[in-house]
Amino acid sequence: EDASGKSLKELLNEEGWSLLKHDTTAVPGYLGHYVAIPARSIVDKDDDLKEGNNNNNNEDDTTPSMMPLVKNSNQKIALIGVKGTSGLEDLITDMCGASVSLSLDRPYYWVVGNDNNSNNSANNSTHHSTESSSTTTTATTLRAHEGILIAARRLANDLQPFVQNLLLPQGYKIVLVGHSLG
Numbered sequence: 001e002d003a004s005g006k007s008l009k010e011l012l013n014e015e016g017w018s019l020l021k022h023d024t025t026a027v028p029g030y031l032g033h034y035v036a037i038p039a040r041s042i043v044d045k046d047d048d049l050k051e052g053n054n055n056n057n058n059e060d061d062t063t064p065s066m067m068p069l070v071k072n073s074n075q076k077i078a079l080i081g082v083k084g085t086s087g088l089e090d091l092i093t094d095m096c097g098a099s100v101s102l103s104l105d106r107p108y109y110w111v112v113g114n115d116n117n118s119n120n121s122a123n124n125s126t127h128h129s130t131e132s133s134s135t136t137t138t139a140t141t142l143r144a145h146e147g148i149l150i151a152a153r154r155l156a157n158d159l160q161p162f163v164q165n166l167l168l169p170q171g172y173k174i175v176l177v178g179h180s181l182g
Contacts, residue, residue: 008050017079021162028092031151031182032083035162037172078172080159084180094181098148107138148181
């Protein structure tokens with residue numbers, strides 16, 4: 001619920017989204033989150049029949065359909081929103097800030113020194129060519145914030161079956177948004 005008193009479902013609906021899942025867990029180490037997909041708020045009955053989406057048993061019903069589908073399958077997006085720090089339980093998760101090791105199944109890649117202006121610097125004696133000098137570095141172990149890592153793993157375990165069994169087979173692309181702890 002926001003300051004206006006509207007629920008998340010109402011707010012998302014106003015923006016053209018259908019809420020599929022909403023977890024409001026308020027326990028340290030867990031993250032509140034939601035999953036939403038685009039909604040067709042008003043569907044012309046003829047369009048609905050042409051697309052094979054006639055879920056109305058009453059032929060005379062002209063009520064708009066609230067179907068969580070998009071007309072263009074190339075625009076299938078699933079939005080996963082993760083709540084940020086907002087209560088004592090989240091603060092406790094934030095305070096579990098020890099740096100812990102995180103082992104990855106595959107290397108994590110990043111580029112070091114990819115600064116196009118570095119060749120023009122008078123103080124830079126190591127770069128003599130006009131080409132960009134960068135190094136690709138890989139790692140299979142990183143350091144992570146313990147509380148956030150615990151919460152992220154629990155979130156991934158909760159959402160993985162939903163994403164793998166429902167959203168991805170239907171062709172949805174995943175967009176993950178959050179702030180603060182989220």
